[in-house]
Amino acid sequence: MSTAHEAIRPETPARLSFAVPGFMTRSMLIYAALVFWAFVSLFPIYWTVTTSFKTAVNVTQGHLIPFVDFTPDWKGWRSLGLSPDTIFEQSTVRDEFIRRFFNSIVASAGASLLAVIIGSLAAYGLSRFSYKFLWMRNKDISFFFLSQLILPPVVLAMPFLVLYKQLMLLDSLVGLILVYTLMVLPIVIWIMRDQFDTIPLELEQAALVDGCSIWGAFLRIVVPIALPGMVAAFILSVILCWNEYFFAALLTSTDAKTLPVMVASQTGSQGINWWSMAAIASAAILPLVLIGIFLERYIVKGLTAGAVK
């Protein structure tokens, strides 16, 4: 298990040998394929970011490279109230955008935190103790949690809509946080159980012999060791919640609306207002691109936990 995490690091590359004669040709082929796919992966992002600096003419004529093809213009960002000349002025669009952005942060961070806390506790219990509840043993309880992954959002969407209405949780961030916690909990439990399984029992045994209680040993010994795993689970959860659209579209309307819902509603209503759409889309994906660049290790760690043995 621990090898899985160790192995993600690139220090030990294996040889990939194609049956193409000549070393140069083979490595050139590899690099050509790599560059091609990097282009496929990055071009839509590049296109979106540059389009937010285009005027109508540049869009219709298909100009691609700033300063060469076209002169960048703040048009898209001005319509959002985020360009240098409008940043200090009143802007209803900007206020709206910032509120959605803030909602997204609260919903995803809150849900991820809650999921990591109760998920880690459950994962630790499942990893260390044997439970018996009616006919269910550890294996069944684990399966019960993981099986929630299969549940498609549509099944819960409408009961939630009705129940939330009764509980006055509709269009509230608390309601959204609860749904998102439910959504990421199985993933957190999966990642964290894998984490706890790799921590040797001897450490806790020593603590227990020294007179720690079970919870004391968990909080003082285990949690610090498992922290990187928790961070990985947290980041993965944040990404999933940040991007969630289905529940947000159904359960929120004015107050608790999140960024994806705002982006989606813009695409529908405005026809092709390219520059402002591009600006909103860029702003919506920017935090994730930054997370992807700087926290890639943790994302990979979270994604591969438990999957690679």
Place this chain on the structure above:
Amino acid sequence: MSQSMTLVTNEPFAARRAAPAGKHVLLGRAMLAFATVAFLAVLALQSLDAMGVTALGFESWRPLLYVYLIWAAVFGVSQVMIRGEAGERAAFILPAVLFTVAMVIFPTIFGLYIAFTDWNLSAVEGRRFNGLDNLRTLLADAYFWNALLNMVYYVLAVLIQYAIAFGLALLLNAEIKARKFFRVAFLLPLMLSPVAVSWMIGKSLMEYRFGPAATLARYLGWDNPAFFSTPWLARLSIMAMDAWVSIPFMMVLLLAGLQALPAEIKEAARVDGATGWQSFKEITFPLMLPVSMTALILRIIFELKLADIVINVTAGGPGGATDTVSSFIFREYRDRSNVGYGTMLAEVYLVIIIVFVALILKWASRWMQRTN
């Protein structure tokens, strides 16, 4: 993932303390009993109020929520008091269990009830029990079966995603420079929200008049590059977008699998004079089967929930050609406020998914056993 369960052992954590003394047990039992009675009382009062028997004037069911939270907390504390260390152990798993039960079991049962009612939010009559009518409508609903058929295509497309992802993982596992850059670049699409991707690719890159993809297609000699005009073209476009977002997921899993392979085996194959293709076919691929299975099954489970991109790019069109079951139900609710029927669709879909995934899991485990 289930192998790790065998690690569970009780020995180092054998109960060291005897069960707690009688006073604690009694107090714990009393607290639990009191909380349970309070919970049931509020439940009864609210139900009576909702049925109009009493007029206490509850504004919502909120009080019940608070009582449930209190009951859950008391339940945890009383477990520790009554059962001592066994209770402390149970306290680890209780929050997650109580949370999931409240959030899944109850809504699912409630959903089953809604599914057998005729309930349109925009209609005046409100909820009305109509037995199996929804099921009958469903059986005759060509759009639902069409959406289900589309799901088959989308799931089959996962195999192509898998092939591409495997290729990319092999590339990243080769001796290359700037590996970090390529890994991050390849991973980025996974991070982006499907809604943003819908606009970035579906509505602007593939836009008929000015989109770069359309321009490129024209340059390559395709006169009329309307990516969403005919059913199959639209379906392929959605598949392409979905693949763009989700290939990195499988790629990351497969890459981790490749890097966990023992280097000696490949070395031995090379010494024996195996060519690249031979060593891939005879050694790498068979060794990667378990990881491949995990990646494929996870991807298929996620693929079955595909909705965001379809809702935002084509809204199911043209003529339902790109509809997924989820996006179809989404519109059934959003556009027609048809809660009863939409829920029945969702419940039937859930049953189909459970059967399908169970079959896949069974088939996969049997197949893995045979190949080992």
